[in-house]
Amino acid sequence: MNFLISKGAPINVIIDSITPLQMAISSCFLKGVQILISLGASLGFNGLQTALNACTGCSNSEIVTLIKSKADNDYESRYKNYSPPTFSSSSNEDLIRRINSKYRNPLPSNINLDMLSDMMNNSYDYDIALNILLSIANIDHSPIDILTPEQAEFRDKLPIHIRNELWNFVKNNINNSYPVFRTAYCAITGAKLDNPYSRHSHLLFIATRLGNFNAVKNLIEYGASIEEVEGFSCFFSPSLEAISKDRSDILSLFIKAGLRFDHIYSNDNFTLINACIEFNSMKCFDLLFEKSSLRHVVVETPMMAVLQTFERTGNDYFINKLIDKIDIEYEHIVDPSFAEYLLFKEGKIPKFHYTSYQRPKLTRKTNNINILVDKLNQSGIAQPILAYKVLEVNFHANINEVNRLRIPVILH
Known part of the structure; x- marks a missing residue:
């Protein structure tokens, strides 16, 4: 090893998804680990994992202790394989449950708007507000229907005159609603609103997914931070979503708002520049090219x-x-x-x-959710691996369990 390094062998080279340091760790080669670290080998995310993650397959306690002593816990937390949290509704305050429990098919035209008003004024969490809005909104929902099947199903069953009545009521009373509800409304419509609620950076993905430039712009002007949601394995990425549609206008907003170009998206094994290339997004590529690192950090x-x-x-x-x-x-x-x-x-x-190495691709299981799998195949989701986890974890194998699927709470 010393001979190869002395002849110029790159220390951080990634061959078949693994670095020399990761190989030394998994092989329990203590001396090799010590030499590579002393020469500046990267402990960060390279290929498919970090050096600390490679220690999960190492039985040498000295190696594990050494790597742990040098690891940055904040950095490592970005790449932990958390299952994305789910968007569950409140049993006591959820408008949709209350409507469904009171009015079964067909819903009457004299629906109680006081109930909707109450929810607009008492939506203290984005999940509740978005559950209401995405169930009645008269906008183009198609980009997010795959992520919100329960809301889409409810919305499609609503008679059009009732949906119009509900949505018009929301629009006419939005300025008097609770700030959380107003801010969520802005995220899906692009409306310019005053006094938005804080902690709304996670709404950037929804706005980007809907392709709503004005909504993204407004959220950023209201203080949403792109860096709060980029490069974390447990969050959907607004930037990857913009790149997947070659929305250079939206990506430009993120860049102006302080987007870093060196994030690693571990669920997809992407960098921003690699994503531009794979999605054939030339306009986004041109925005990033001169400022992006061309380092080899993923597969x-x-x-x-x-x-x-x-x-x-x-x-x-x-x-x-x-x-x-x-x-x-x-x-x-x-x-x-x-x-x-x-x-x-x-x-x-x-x-x-x-014929060379490829980033890991989504492996779909054979079960009874072919309809949703087909929709996933046809969707433009920037993060298919993460999206499939949502389906896999919440939907399981039984098509009759559709009500168990919820939108991910990237939303609070």
């Missing part, structure tokens, strides 16, 4: 992502941008397909085919 280097996009779409835009910026020697070490691409470019082989 794929940016060039690996580029070559896959090139094979899939024939778009060589990203290749032309990257080719003069990358370390050619390093790319040859970690990416066997890079050499094949160069041969293809020189006309020495007739066709290019990517």
Whole structure:
């Protein structure tokens, strides 16, 4: 090992999703761990995990103690595989439950608006406010229906005249409602409201998912912080969502609001620049390219992502941008397909085919939720792995358990 390092072998190289330090840890090679750390090996997230996470498979207590002593707990907390919390309704204060318990099919036209007014003035949490709003709002819900099936089902069963009556009441009385309710209303409609409630950074994802530029802009102006929600394994990412739709206008708002370009999205094994490439989002790529690091920190280097996009779409835009910026020697070490691409470019082989490492893709289970799985396949969710966890954890295998699915509480 010392010989290879003395000859210039990169210490933090990622081969087959693992670094030399992570390999030394998993192999219980204490001397190797000590040497690599002394030479500056990264303990951070590289490939699929951090060095501390690699210790879960290590039986050498000295190695574990050494890594723990050097680990940054705040940093590590970003990459813990928490299951996303769920959006559950209050049994006592939830408008939808109360309507359903009082009015079964068909709902009468003389629905009690005093009940709705009461909820608008007593929604102290974003989950309650959004549960109400997303169940009656007359907006285009399609981008989030996959995440809010119970609300979508209820909304679709409401007679149109009752839904209009409820929604018009909300619009006409929104300025007199509790700040939490007003702020949630802003997040889904883009309305400009005064005196918003605090702690609303998590609403940025909902606004971005709906593609509502004005809502995102308003939330940021009200003090929402993009850095409170980016790069955490337990949160959906507004930036990845914007990139997945090539919404450079929304991404630009996040950049102006202080978005860091070096976040690692462990659930998707993405960096921002890699996401731009995989989603073929050229406008977002141009916003990030000059300021983003091209370091190899996840399974794929940016060039690996580029070559896959090139094979899939024939778009060589990203290749032309990257080719003069990358370390050619390093790319040859970690990416066997890079050499094949160069041969293809020189006309020495007739066709290019990517055969190198790939970021982990979503593995879907075979069960009775084919309808939702099909919807997930067709959706533009920027985080399919995290979204599937929501379905898997809350939906299980029985289609009759649809009422157990809730929207994730990225919302408080």
